[in-house]
Amino acid sequence: MLDKLSEWSANDRKSGQRTADAWRDFFQIGGKDALDRTEEITETAKLSEVKDKHEASLLAMENVVGVAVGMKMTGGKPTKEWSVLALVEKKLAKSVVTKASLVPGELEGTPTDVGRSG
Secondary structure (H helix, E strand, O other): OOOOOOOOOHHHHHHHHHHHHHHHHHHHHHOHHHHOOHHHHHHHHHHHHHHHHHHHHHHOOOOEEEEEEEEEEEOOEEEEEEEEEEEEOOOOOHHHOOHHHOOOOEEOOEEEEEEEOO
């Protein structure tokens, strides 16, 4: 995963604190089930940062029309592994995708996946 997080401005930190406070309130109300999800929320925050950092380069690839964070899919079913998801107009065999437009298997140690949009 990421070794170093981006530097945030004072406004970003203030906004982040409001979000953290809202999550804290949610967890206090939600009880044990909500607390069990804190690791998942932390993981998705790291994934979002990787997604944001690489979104422009992924969107520059042929056939890629969107980038998101989501569960990795295998055989059409979600796994329990989070990934940076490259959304494509049409899923193609790797053999017909140009090398420049082949989504890497991972970005900064974060798994990637390719999924059909819409």
